[in-house]
Amino acid sequence: MSFSLLDLSEPLLRALDELSYTTPTPVQLQAIPAIGSGRDVIAVAQTGTGKTAAFSLPLLQRLANGSRVKPNHIRALVLVPTRELAVQVAESIAAYGKYLPLKKGVVYGGVKINPQMMRLRSGVDILVATPGRLLDLFQQNAVKFLQVETLVLDEADRMLDLGFMDDISKILGLLPKRRQGLLFSATFPNAICTLAEKLLKRPVHIEVDPPNSAAISVKQWIYEVDKGKKPDLLCQLLRHNDWQQVLVFIRTRINADRLVRILANNGISALAIHGDKSQGIRAHALAAFKAKTIRILVATDIASRGIDISELSHVINLDLPKVAEDYIHRIGRTGRAGLEGVAISLVSADEVNLLSAIETLIHQQLVREVVAGFIPKQNVPLTRLMKARPKRPKKAKQV
Numbered sequence: 001m002s003f004s005l006l007d008l009s010e011p012l013l014r015a016l017d018e019l020s021y022t023t024p025t026p027v028q029l030q031a032i033p034a035i036g037s038g039r040d041v042i043a044v045a046q047t048g049t050g051k052t053a054a055f056s057l058p059l060l061q062r063l064a065n066g067s068r069v070k071p072n073h074i075r076a077l078v079l080v081p082t083r084e085l086a087v088q089v090a091e092s093i094a095a096y097g098k099y100l101p102l103k104k105g106v107v108y109g110g111v112k113i114n115p116q117m118m119r120l121r122s123g124v125d126i127l128v129a130t131p132g133r134l135l136d137l138f139q140q141n142a143v144k145f146l147q148v149e150t151l152v153l154d155e156a157d158r159m160l161d162l163g164f165m166d167d168i169s170k171i172l173g174l175l176p177k178r179r180q181g182l183l184f185s186a187t188f189p190n191a192i193c194t195l196a197e198k199l200l201k202r203p204v205h206i207e208v209d210p211p212n213s214a215a216i217s218v219k220q221w222i223y224e225v226d227k228g229k230k231p232d233l234l235c236q237l238l239r240h241n242d243w244q245q246v247l248v249f250i251r252t253r254i255n256a257d258r259l260v261r262i263l264a265n266n267g268i269s270a271l272a273i274h275g276d277k278s279q280g281i282r283a284h285a286l287a288a289f290k291a292k293t294i295r296i297l298v299a300t301d302i303a304s305r306g307i308d309i310s311e312l313s314h315v316i317n318l319d320l321p322k323v324a325e326d327y328i329h330r331i332g333r334t335g336r337a338g339l340e341g342v343a344i345s346l347v348s349a350d351e352v353n354l355l356s357a358i359e360t361l362i363h364q365q366l367v368r369e370v371v372a373g374f375i376p377k378q379n380v381p382l383t384r385l386m387k388a389r390p391k392r393p394k395k396a397k398q399v
C-alpha cells in the first residue's frame with residue numbers, strides 16, 4: 001500500500017517521497033481517509049506509530065483547498081503538552097507541507113512572546129501551541145479563533161496528567177462550535193473518554209494497538225539493584241556496551257543534574273534536559289544528542305515529551321516513573337516506526353509496587369536479567385518482595 005492510494009495531493013506526495021516514507025503506518029492508513037472526509041477522530045496510538053503525519057497530512061490537504069486566513073486568525077490548531085513536542089510537531093508539519101502555500105506557526109512558553117505575536121499578525125493557517133502560551137496570546141489579542149476549522153489534541157493523556165484540563169476547557173469555549181475535532185492519545189484512561197465526549201461529534205475510533213500495550217518492537221528487561229548502586233550499574237552498562245545513543249530517564253530534576261555529574265566523574269559525557277533548564281539549553285542538549293556529539297541524554301518525564309530521534313536504540317530507566325502510563329511514553333522513544341529498540345529499567349526494592357503497576361498495565365512480566373560481575377547488593381529479590389504479603393504493623397511497645 002502506498003501513500004498515493006490515500007488520495008493525497010502531489011505536493012504532499014513529493015514531500016513524503018523526499019522523507020523516504022514509502023508505506024503508510026497503520027494509524028495513517030485509517031486516519032488519513034477519515035480526517036480527509038471531515039470526520040471527527042479519536043485515535044489511541046502509541047508514540048512512534050506515525051501519528052503526527054496521520055493528522056497533519058489530511059489537515060494540510062484540507063487547508064490548502066480552503067479559504068485564505070485573515071490577519072491574526074488561525075484555521076487549524078494543534079494543541080500539545082510540552083514545548084519540545086510543539087517544536088517537534090511543527091518541524092514535521094513544515095516538512096510535510098513544504099510544497100504547499102500555507103502559513104505554519106508554533107507558539108510555546110519559556111521564550112519571548114513578541115516574536116510570536118509578530119508571526120501571528122498576518123494570520124497562520126496551522127498553529128501548533130502549548131495551552132498556556134496560547135491563552136496568553138489570546139488575552140493580548142494576538143490570536144483570534146473565529147476561523148478555526150479543526151482542533152487537534154495531541155498526546156491528550158499527557159495534557160491531562162500535566163494539569164491542562166482547565167486551560168483546554170477555556171480554549172474549547174473560545175472556538176467556533178462547528179469545527180472538526182481530532183484527539184490523539186497513547187493511552188485511554190476514563191478521563192480521556194470524558195474529554196472525547198466534550199470535544200468530538202460521532203467520532204471515528206481508531207486503535208492501532210491494544211490500549212496500554214508497549215511497542216512490540218522494543219525489547220524490555222530489568223536489573224534488580226540497590227537504590228544507591230544504580231549510578232554504578234549505569235556506568236558499568238555504558239562502559240561495557242557499545243550503545244550509540246542512550247536516553248536515560250530519571251524522575252527528578254535534581255537527580256538528573258546529579259547523575260550528569262556522576263557520569264562526568266566517570267569519564268562519560270552527558271547532558272540533561274528538564275523543566276528547570278532554559279528553552280535554549282534544552283534545545284542545545286537535544287540538538288547535540290540528535291547530532292550524536294553526546295552519547296547520553298538524561299531526561300525527566302516532562303522534558304522527554306516530543307523527543308523523536310530516529311534510530312534511538314536504547315532507553316534506560318534509572319528509576320521507574322510514578323505513573324505507570326509514563327513507562328509506555330518513555331520506552332516509546334525507542335523502537336520507533338517499527339525499528340528495534342531496547343528499554344532497560346534499573347529497579348530497586350522500594351519500586352516493587354511501581355513495577356507491578358507497569359507489568360499489569362502492559363500485560364507482561366518484564367524479564368529479570370543480571371549483569372555479569374556486578375553485585376547489586378539487593379538483599380531480597382524483587383520477585384519475593386512482590387509476592388510477599390504486607391506485614392501487619394507491629395504494636396507499639398507500651399512503656
Ligand code: AMP
Binds near residue numbers: 028047050052
Ligand atoms: P510519530 O509517532 O508521529 O512521533 O512518528 C514517529 C517517527 O516515525 C518519526 O520519526 C516519523 O518521521 C516517522 N514516520 C512517520 N510515518 C512514517 C512512514 N509512513 N514511514 C516512515 N517513517 C515514518
